[in-house]
Amino acid sequence: MLDSRTSSAEQTLGYSAIMDETAPRPGRSMFAWLVGASQLLGVASVVLTGVWMGHYRGGFAWDGSGREFNVHPLCMVLGLVFLQGDAILVYRVFRHEAKRNVKVLHGIIHLLALIISIVGIVAVFDFHRASKTPDMYTLHSWCGMATLLLFIIQWVMGLLFFLFPVASSWLRASYLPIHVFCGLVLLVMAIGSSLLGITEKLLFSIMPTYSQFAPEGVLANTLGILLVGFGVLLGYLITKEEFRRPPNPEEEALSVHFKTLTEGGSPTSP
Amino acid sequence: MLDSRTSSAEQTLGYSAIMDETAPRPGRSMFAWLVGASQLLGVASVVLTGVWMGHYRGGFAWDGSGREFNVHPLCMVLGLVFLQGDAILVYRVFRHEAKRNVKVLHGIIHLLALIISIVGIVAVFDFHRASKTPDMYTLHSWCGMATLLLFIIQWVMGLLFFLFPVASSWLRASYLPIHVFCGLVLLVMAIGSSLLGITEKLLFSIMPTYSQFAPEGVLANTLGILLVGFGVLLGYLITKEEFRRPPNPEEEALSVHFKTLTEGGSPTSP
DSSP: OTGGGOOHHHHHHTTTHHHHHHSOOTTHHHHHHHHHHHHHHHHHHHHHHHHIIIIISOOOOSSSSHHHHTHHHHHHIIIIIIIHHHHHHHHHHTTTSOHHHHHHHHHHHHHHHHHHHHHHHHHHHHHHHHTTOOOSOSHHHHHHHHHHHHHHHHHHHHIIIIISTTSOHHHHHHHHHHHHHHHHHHHHHHHHHHHHHHHHHHHHHOHHHHTTTOHHHHHHHHHHHHHHHHHHHHHHHHHOGGGSOOOOHHHHHHOTTTSOTTOSOOOOOO | OHHHHOOHHHHHHTTTHHHHHHSOOTTHHHHHHHHHHHHHHHHHHHHHHHHIIIIISOOOOSSSSHHHHTHHHHHHIIIIIIIHHHHHHHHHHTTTSOHHHHHHHHHHHHHHHHHHHHHHHHHHHHHHHHTTOOOSOSHHHHHHHHHHHHHHHHHHHHIIIIISTTSOHHHHHHHHHHHHHHHHHHHHHHHHHHHHHHHHHHHHHOHHHHTTTOHHHHHHHHHHHHHHHHHHHHHHHHHOGGGSOOOOHHHHHHOTTTSOTTOSOOOOOO
8 A cells, every 4th residue: 555655745756656556455456456447337328329319310421400409418428427427437447557647537527528518408409490309308408408517616625626726725615515515426327317318219210110029129238228327337337435546635735826826625536 | 422332241241321421422412413314314315306307307206207207217226325324324323232143133134225216226227118118227227237237246245244143253354344345335325326316317307497497406416416425424433443343252241032142252233
């Protein structure tokens, strides 16, 4: 556990480089396997969504047709599930890197997730407008919209609290556990909304053949199971104490780029 | 915090009865409000499911008709969501009671949840058989069946590991965090499966009027949102450190009814 306790100051100066290579790392290989499996599930989910929309639903376009709708599932699975999940995961994968860098990476991946999700939302509303389909009447739309709106609030709050020194240390420390909890809730809500979207799309498109185990139905169901698997693995990796960022008082005290040294409290590591 | 650290031996002997009434209880009122809100959401979900099936879908019967199907959602929301959630919650609500009693209560509520869920599953398969509807082709059925099977495994494992002294202390201590994590995953999966079931039922039954915001659709969507709220509150109550059962080495050492004193390890409190 020695390497995990190494201070950021030492890391910055490279003192711990050799120790990192030689010290025993309990649970490290398990962690690597789980992260690898989660990435496999995440990428497979995005690919399967692409195959479903590309092969079975006629491909992609931006012309108000069903092919514009097809942009929606791909963007949401890529942005609000895969990228949102990985933005959270960087705190575990890079838990021995300088916190500032990880924080910036966390914010950038979330920004990417946000932009892609907004493109996905615009695609479906644009398709509804062109095809005169009513908006926001299904449970999928209610859950999905709630997820996106809360995701935007969470992102803006995260930016104000943790990337720009607007809030006091005490406020940051109080908000951190809420931010972390809401992040996991949002990931679960995004996955749940995706599953609702899959069910909706299948019943709108292939209701007569779905019950005969049409390949498209089986593929979309499999996509749903992969998304659940991604969520379960992410949930495990994020909540397991052993994989958390080790507390580092020295780093907290040195992190002048986020807060002034005159302030009292110090936010704990997420 | 004094009362929360009081040992089980003291509690058993009634030494802490007066202290419990007078000592300050930080976070206690917040906890009570959250538990109250969760119960309100849980009961409202069960009632709304009953109203949906009872009022809009023709009521309940056991005759192979759609009224037998109606037993399914009611049983699943009551058993696999509400009771499963509350079975987990007893560890927080009764965190100052003797662990053995809480454990037994946890097992009994889960057993009740299991029986009710099995009735719910039998109802839908029986309805499918009578109406010649194919089984297990939707994402709802895949997720729901996976949830129920994993719930049964989780219940049997819990029984063997924690209620009967089959496993060693070391094994129990290793399994406990997995049991706790899987419990929360199963609750989330049960809620997710319910949402899928709501979407499926609405698209099978009222697709033409759903898009015109038919009262039945709005009611069922609201049910979905209540279930999400129940899940979020339960998730918060279960994972928040402050609400956890305080560690009690004396109780662990005294809990001879669960393990022999000759064994080495000691499972930590869930």
